[in-house]
Amino acid sequence: MVENGIGARTKRKEDARFLTGKGTYTDDINRPHQTHGVFVRSPHAHARIKKIKADKALKAPGVIAVLTGADMVADKVNSLPCGWLIHSKDGSPMVEPPHIPLAPDKARHVGDHVALVVAETRNQARDAAELVEVDYEPLKAVVRVGDADKPGAPLVHDQAKNNICYDWHLGDKAAVDEAFKKAAHVTKLDLINSRLIPNAIEPRSAIAEYDSANERYTLYTASQNPHVIRLLMGAFVLGIPEHKLRVVSPDVGGGFGSKIPHYAEEAILTWASKKVGRPIKWTAERSESFLSDTHGRDHVSHVELALDKDGKFLGLRVATKAAMGAYLSTFASAIPTYLYGTLLAGVYTTPAVYVEVKALFTHTAPVDALRGAGRPEACYLLERLVERAAWETKTDPVELRRKNVIPKSAMPYQTPVALQYDCGDFVKNLDDAAKAIGWASFANRREESKKRGMLRGIGVSHYIEACGIAPSAVVGALGGRAGLYESAEVRFHPTGSVTVFTGSHPHGQSNETTFAQIVASKLGVPIENVEIVHGDTDRVPFGMGTYGSRSIAVGGSALVKAIDKVIAKGKKIAAHQLEASEADIEFKDGVFRVAGTDKQKAIGEIALSAYVPHNFPHETTEPGLDESAFYDPKNFTFPSGCHICELEVDPDTGKVAILRFVAVDDFGNIINPMIVEGQVHGGVTHGIGQALTEACVYDAESGQLLTGSMMDYCMPKADDVPSFEVATNVVPCTHNPLGVKGCGEAGTIGSAAAVINALLSALAPLGVKEFDMPASSHRVWQAIQNASRKAAD
Amino acid sequence: MPITVSMTVNGKAVSASVEERTLLVQYLRDHLGLTGTHVGCDTSQCGACVVHVNGRSAKSCTMLTAQAEGADVLTIEGLAKNGKLHPMQEAFRENHGLQCGFCTPGMVMSALDLVKNNPNPSESDIRHYLEGNICRCTGYHNIIKSIAAGAKAMGGR
Numbered sequence: 001m002v003e004n005g006i007g008a009r010t011k012r013k014e015d016a017r018f019l020t021g022k023g024t025y026t027d028d029i030n031r032p033h034q035t036h037g038v039f040v041r042s043p044h045a046h047a048r049i050k051k052i053k054a055d056k057a058l059k060a061p062g063v064i065a066v067l068t069g070a071d072m073v074a075d076k077v078n079s080l081p082c083g084w085l086i087h088s089k090d091g092s093p094m095v096e097p098p099h100i101p102l103a104p105d106k107a108r109h110v111g112d113h114v115a116l117v118v119a120e121t122r123n124q125a126r127d128a129a130e131l132v133e134v135d136y137e138p139l140k141a142v143v144r145v146g147d148a149d150k151p152g153a154p155l156v157h158d159q160a161k162n163n164i165c166y167d168w169h170l171g172d173k174a175a176v177d178e179a180f181k182k183a184a185h186v187t188k189l190d191l192i193n194s195r196l197i198p199n200a201i202e203p204r205s206a207i208a209e210y211d212s213a214n215e216r217y218t219l220y221t222a223s224q225n226p227h228v229i230r231l232l233m234g235a236f237v238l239g240i241p242e243h244k245l246r247v248v249s250p251d252v253g254g255g256f257g258s259k260i261p262h263y264a265e266e267a268i269l270t271w272a273s274k275k276v277g278r279p280i281k282w283t284a285e286r287s288e289s290f291l292s293d294t295h296g297r298d299h300v301s302h303v304e305l306a307l308d309k310d311g312k313f314l315g316l317r318v319a320t321k322a323a324m325g326a327y328l329s330t331f332a333s334a335i336p337t338y339l340y341g342t343l344l345a346g347v348y349t350t351p352a353v354y355v356e357v358k359a360l361f362t363h364t365a366p367v368d369a370l371r372g373a374g375r376p377e378a379c380y381l382l383e384r385l386v387e388r389a390a391w392e393t394k395t396d397p398v399e400l401r402r403k404n405v406i407p408k409s410a411m412p413y414q415t416p417v418a419l420q421y422d423c424g425d426f427v428k429n430l431d432d433a434a435k436a437i438g439w440a441s442f443a444n445r446r447e448e449s450k451k452r453g454m455l456r457g458i459g460v461s462h463y464i465e466a467c468g469i470a471p472s473a474v475v476g477a478l479g480g481r482a483g484l485y486e487s488a489e490v491r492f493h494p495t496g497s498v499t500v501f502t503g504s505h506p507h508g509q510s511n512e513t514t515f516a517q518i519v520a521s522k523l524g525v526p527i528e529n530v531e532i533v534h535g536d537t538d539r540v541p542f543g544m545g546t547y548g549s550r551s552i553a554v555g556g557s558a559l560v561k562a563i564d565k566v567i568a569k570g571k572k573i574a575a576h577q578l579e580a581s582e583a584d585i586e587f588k589d590g591v592f593r594v595a596g597t598d599k600q601k602a603i604g605e606i607a608l609s610a611y612v613p614h615n616f617p618h619e620t621t622e623p624g625l626d627e628s629a630f631y632d633p634k635n636f637t638f639p640s641g642c643h644i645c646e647l648e649v650d651p652d653t654g655k656v657a658i659l660r661f662v663a664v665d666d667f668g669n670i671i672n673p674m675i676v677e678g679q680v681h682g683g684v685t686h687g688i689g690q691a692l693t694e695a696c697v698y699d700a701e702s703g704q705l706l707t708g709s710m711m712d713y714c715m716p717k718a719d720d721v722p723s724f725e726v727a728t729n730v731v732p733c734t735h736n737p738l739g740v741k742g743c744g745e746a747g748t749i750g751s752a753a754a755v756i757n758a759l760l761s762a763l764a765p766l767g768v769k770e771f772d773m774p775a776s777s778h779r780v781w782q783a784i785q786n787a788s789r790k791a792a793d
Numbered sequence: 794m795p796i797t798v799s800m801t802v803n804g805k806a807v808s809a810s811v812e813e814r815t816l817l818v819q820y821l822r823d824h825l826g827l828t829g830t831h832v833g834c835d836t837s838q839c840g841a842c843v844v845h846v847n848g849r850s851a852k853s854c855t856m857l858t859a860q861a862e863g864a865d866v867l868t869i870e871g872l873a874k875n876g877k878l879h880p881m882q883e884a885f886r887e888n889h890g891l892q893c894g895f896c897t898p899g900m901v902m903s904a905l906d907l908v909k910n911n912p913n914p915s916e917s918d919i920r921h922y923l924e925g926n927i928c929r930c931t932g933y934h935n936i937i938k939s940i941a942a943g944a945k946a947m948g949g950r
Contacts, residue, residue, distance in 0.1 A: 011886055018894025019882040021829015021869035025895065028828035123812065201833040201841055201929050202895040253831070253895025254929050286834045508893030508930045678889050678935055685932030710838035710927070718923035718933040723916070747932075 002589055005521035006738075009674040012513045013527065014506075023251040026205035026222045031279035034207065035064055037269055038125035038282070040115035040132045041291065042107030045141035045363040045703020046154060049105060049114060049134060057117060057131040062124030065276050066132060067116045067268075069104030077101065077271055080262060080327070081236040084334035085479040086166045086359070094166035094359070097157035099327040101237070101264035101271075107136070108156055108326035109364050110705055111291025113264050118276050141363035141703040145323035146300045148360035156326055156361035163361045165324050166333065170341040171354035171417050176306075179315025179352045183306035187389040192772045193377045195298035195323065195696040196689075197713055198370050200507075202253020203289045208269035209279035218246045219270050224255040224505050225545020228482070230537045232262040232330065238271055242537075245270075249535040252507035256686070257369030258293045259507065260547050261330035265292075290708045295696055296370020298323035299336065299377050305350075305385050311395055313348055313404045318355040318381065325366035331547075332368045333359065338478055339374030339466070339548075345415035346382045347426040347464045347640060348404045353416045363703045369547060371686050372465070372745040376752060379463040383753035387459065387760070388769075397757075398434050401462050402427065412734075419466055422734045424640045424666060429729055430462055433642035433664040436725060445646070455649040456659075457762025460642065461754035467742040468553030468637035468733075485632040486550070487542045488558035490519070490566050492625035494611035496604035497529040500562075503543015504555030505535050509679070509744060511551055514671045515559055518738070522563045523603060524590020541628055549742030552671060553637045553733070560737040561629035569625060570606045576617035577601060577609065637733045637741040641665035643684070643750040645758040651766070654781025656692060656759060662725045663750065668733040668741035676743045680726045683747020689716040690748075691755035695774045714776075767791055800864050802827070803871030817861050818842045818853035821868060829869040829898045833927070840926030843899035843906075844868045850906035852925070869898035872905075881905055881943035890939030892930035900926050904940040908947055916941065 004010040017023050054066035079098045086094045102113050115132050119125035140154040147153055148163040156163055180186065206221040217240055223229050226247040233247075234240040252259060269280050284292070299322050306315040322336035341355040386404075390397040405426045406413050413421045438445075442458050449456035469475070472483035489501040498519055504511055516530040533539055546555070567587050574592035575582040578599045586595050593600040609616060610625040646660045663680055670676050693714040697706040707713040732739030752773065759775050760768065767787040771779075799808040802825060809824050821827045821844070832854050833841035842854040845867040872879040878886065881904050891897040900923075907914055907922045914922065919940045920933070928936060 012889065014894065015886040015891060016878075018891055018897050019869075019878060019885055019901065020873050021827065021898050023829070023894050025828075025831070027832075028822075123814070199929060200893075200895075201839055201927065202831070202893070203833070251894065254893040256929065283832075286836065510892065674889050678892060678931060681932030681934040682892065682930045683932070686929070709836050710834045711836050715927055715929065717927060718937065719917075719920040721933060723934050723937065724932065 002520050002524050004517055004527045006517055006671050008517060008672065010513055010517055010527065010672055012510055013516060014510065014512045025202055025251045025253050026207065026220050027283045029207060029220055029250065031207055031209055034279040034281050035118050035120060035276060036122040036125045037272065037280045038117050038122065038129045039113050039265065040117065040129050040134065042110060042112040042114050044107055044136055044138045045110050045143065046139040047107045047136035048139060049103060049107060050137055051135040052115060053133040057128040060124065060128040060131055062120035063117065063128045065118045067102065067272055067275065069100055069102040072100055072102045072271070073104050075271065078237050080264060080267065081232055082328040082333055083330045083481050085481060086168055086333045086337050087479065088167045089169050094333055095160040096328060097159055101267045110703055111288065111365060112326065113268065116268050116272055118272060118280055143362055143364060143698045143700050143703045145298055145321050145360055145362055148362050149358065156363055160361055165328065165359040165361055167358050168337050169356045172352055173354045175352035176315040176317050176354040180306045183314055184309035185307045185393055187305045187385060187392055189303050189385050189388055191301045191303065191381055191384060193297045193299040193380055194690060194773045196296045196370055196694055197290055197696045198256045198258035198293055198296060199289065199715055200254030200256055200258055203284040203286055204259065204263065204293060205283035206266050206269050207279055207281040208273040210274040210277070216244045217270055217273065218248065219266060220248045220250065221266050222252050222259055223249040224252065224259045224507060224547055225543065226505065226535055227503060227537050227543040228545050229262050229266060233267050233270060237267045246538045249505055255507045256371045257296065257373055257547060261294055261368050286710065287708055290713065291705060292365060294329045294366050294368035295325065296367065297377060298367055301381055303381055303385050305389055307389060307393065311393055311400055311403050313350040315352040316344060316350050318344055320357045322357055322359050323362050323364065323367050324359050325362060325364045327366045329366040329368035332366060334480065335369055335374040340378050342418050343375050343378035343464065343466060344382060345417050347406055347462050349406050351416060364698055371683065371748040373548065375465040375745065376687065376749045379461060379749050380753045383461040384756065387757040397460050398430065398439055401430055401460065405430065419636065421464070421638045422635055423731050424464065424638055425729060425731050426462065426640055429640055429642040429664050429666060432727060432729055433644045433662050436664065436727065437644045437646060437660060437662045449648055455651055455762040455765065457649070457758040457760065458644065458646045459754045459757025459761055460644050461750045461757065462642045463750040464638055464640040465746060465749050466636040466638060467549035467745065468633055469548040469550050470636055471634060472632050482544070483632065484544055485630050486544055486554040486558045487628065487630045488555065488562045489541055489626065489628040490562040492566055492607045494608050496525065496607055498523065498525050499531045499533055500559060501533045501540045502555050502559065503540055503545065504551040505543065505546045506551065509546060509551055510675045514552060514675060515556065517671055518556060518559055519563065522560065523566065549744040552738065552740045553736055553742045554631060554633055556738050556740060557736045558629050558631035561631050562627045565627035565629060566625060569621065569627065570603060572617055572621050573606050573610060574601050577615055634735040637668065637736065639665065639667050639741040639743065639746050641746060641750055643754040645754040647755070647758045647762060649759065649762045649780060651784055654777040654784060656775050656780060658688065658722050658755065660725065661722055663747065664727050664729055665746050666729045666731050667743040669730060669739040670728060671740065677726050679743045680747045681724050683745060684724055684751040685716050685721050686748040687751030688721055688755055691752040691773050692716065692775050693720060796859060798858050798862050800861050800866055802866045803868060811858050813859065815858045816854055817856040817858050820858040821853060827868050827870050831895055831898060833896065838927060839896065840899040840903060841896050843902040845902060845906065850903055869901060880946035884943030884946055885939040888935050888939040888942055890931065890936045896926060896928045900928065900936055904943060907940065908944045912944060914941065914944055
């Protein structure tokens with residue numbers, strides 16, 4: 001057995017640099033002769049840009065250039081593209097309005113990019129940005145997604161009638177209508193899934209430079225997927241071929257989905273760097289992050305569940321309005337459709353599901369992926385609904401779920417909404433979680449709380465998600481405009497060390513450690529001798545990046561394929577040197593051996609001979625030991641799990657305290673349990689954030705962002721969450737070489753519903769039946785007051 | 794008008810001419826190249842910029858360089874000695890108290906300030922003390938464990 005292989009709680013390779021302040025995030029980089037860029041952003045949610053006067057700004061100290069949308073149009077810069085084409089019910093393609101990176105005619109959300117000021121220092125650029133005079137004609141704005149398609153609502157784009165981007169559906173409507181006719185009970189719910197702002201702690205940052213000697217651009221950018229940025233910006237927006245454009249994403253301080261999209265700033269800076277002839281650096285102030293990072297969620301839904309007299313689910317009907325914001329961001333259109341509608345069967349045997357999703361433009365920041373992306377919205381909706389059905393039918397919520405859960409024996413399971421689950425043991429997830437929290441003895445604990453004047457509640461959330469995205473052919477058939485494979489190159493050096501080049505891009509996920517553990521396990525090389533290189537399009541062959549919990553399932557699988565090629569070649573070399581048949585060579589723990597003998601060669605010796613090929617099978621084999629592979633997944637992977645939250649509410653103040661949180665998750669095989677637990681802790685906290693503290697609030701009239709700083713937008717802090725009780729239930733994925741499923745988003749997907757279900761359980765004795773996130777003290781207190789007023793009437 | 798500032802940073806005497814409005818964090822990052830101290834929020838909520846000024850933790854994004862005139866400043870870069878991590882850094886490594894690493898320098902500097910004032914903090918003490926530091930990755934679980942372990946390893950120093 002190798003040390004630090006698959007399954008070990010290996011300490012992280014990346015920690016030494018981060019703990020000593022030696023990480024290299026984009027803002028830590030400075031380029032020779034660099035200038036600084038500051039954006040002039042729209043203060044209006046919707047306004048016509050009549051005139052931009054830059055003469056005062058241009059005379060300010062240190063100012064080099066002021067560039068506007070008109071300059072972009074003159075240079076024939078194209079629109080930022082959307083990566084996924086969705087078709088409406090009637091077969092028409094979604095509306096894709098133009099999105100020139102610097103707005104040439106109209107500003108469509110507060111924070112929209114109107115001009116770029118370039119100066120010698122950041123302060124000079126900031127001062128000069130204040131001097132740019134923009135003559136706006138303010139127009140009426142539509143802010144709330146629920147209002148966007150109402151007659152007479154202001155239009156975000158003239159070509160999108162009623163602000164509709166698409167009107168999509170999935171499932172068998174007739175079968176669902178039939179199911180509802182047979183229902184003994186129907187549970188109905190109206191739900192809002194609140195808009196969130198991602199807030200990775202590292203603000204977005206970019207440096208663009210143009211090398212006129214080689215006619216080549218380099219863009220440093222805090223991104224989750226540098227190759228995708230190169231492709232989108234190069235091919236679609238600026239017309240720069242791949243060999244003339246290098247994109248580098250060094251250490252990235254958290255992404256959570258907000259660093260997936262190709263942003264306007266990246267294209268503007270890259271374009272401007274050639275015009276200015278010097279590198280331009282920009283780092284978002286946090287207020288810019290709030291205004292211009294893509295936001296998440298923002299759904300309004302009506303949902304109905306049909307049950308028979310025994311509590312079996314017969315049919316599910318969902319109608320959702322999903323905000324796109326002012327422009328279509330890179331993956332925006334896929335999220336409320338193929339990452340949401342397809343998950344609405346959940347872990348249940350519901351035979352008929354029909355979902356309609358209307359995607360609507362609003363005068364707000366674009367909406368795109370946020371940790372879980374679509375799947376948290378699906379889970380929240382389903383699990384709130386199931387809990388409500390249990391309450392209405394006076395059934396124990398765990399019992400109602402157990403009655404409807406897809407049994408292990410039914411795998412593989414074809415859902416009525418397109419996905420085929422390959423494996424999972426949902427009953428065990430539920431039972432293990434219920435046991436861990438002490439479900440059966442909850443009534444005693446509730447009594448104990450009551451004696452102290454506190455309201456205690458317990459809530460379940462039983463989730464499944466689809467990740468490891470995704471089979472390219474399937475994605476293509478559904479409107480995806482890219483393949484979703486991953487690449488890896490394993491470069492075995494002459495003296496026995498290994499460099500891995502991966503298209504996955506960690507920004508907290510710990511790939512430098514887990515990928516090295518895979519190499520250690522498979523090739524028998526100590527992890528100290530393995531380096532994982534990522535985030536540079538000049539060094540890594542290609543990559544689709546990290547999002548959708550895909551690093552280990554897709555990137556890890558590509559790595560295994562490349563390792564297998566190294567081993568296969570090593571066997572040829574070993575067979576030659578050991579004078580045996582290739583078929584007789586075994587490889588284990590770093591040693592090639594002739595089966596049943598003690599004749600052997602260590603992989604280091606084989607590597608050396610591959611580069612010093614004196615005794616080498618030249619007739620059949622090329623020198624060198626450097627193998628690449630691309631892996632295209634056969635299916636999505638399906639992590640699943642059950643989260644149970646127990647909390648107390650102080651009825652006098654509305655303050656919610658989470659007392660315990662249990663998560664039992666199935667991530668398939670686990671490479672490093674320490675890292676997986678950390679991902680769950682963080683994911684759960686993100687979901688608790690949505691449930692308890694976070695909400696993006698725009699003024700409904702003016703479209704001004706009211707939660708525009710960390711003083712107003714409340715992210716969970718250390719004393720908002722408990723220590724977590726996490727366990728795993730391993731059911732290996734059946735279709736990838738590591739049997740892994742992915743763990744980065746699961747916590748966020750499952751947790752919010754568990755918290756709100758627990759809250760409603762606590763408040764049930766007071767008659768509170770409805771609640772929309774977040775459960776801030778004020779909102780909970782208000783719900784209690786409203787219920788008691790109603791009771792008094 | 795540029796002003797001249799002098800102070801000690803990580804044990805070294807430094808002096809420079811800076812714009813009056815230069816924040817301490819800008820001086821550390823842009824003039825001294827000490828990029829371990831980060832800016833996360835600009836409004837002193839997130840704590841990624843925490844350093845020690847005259848032995849007390851301070852948010853360097855909310856302090857002018859001029860206010861640190863003559864001060865003794867300690868940043869994350871000044872903790873490890875002779876290539877050996879400080880016990881608090883080691884505790885973060887041992888307990889997986891960091892993921893993306895961006896909030897980490899501020900977390901470690903705040904943790905040291907806590908231990909200075911409270912050598913044996915309880916879980917609740919640690920959670921409360923971290924109200925000025927935000928981590929978006931770890932859910933705090935392992936940060937709490939790290940700080941408790943670090944405090945123990947420091948033996949109440």
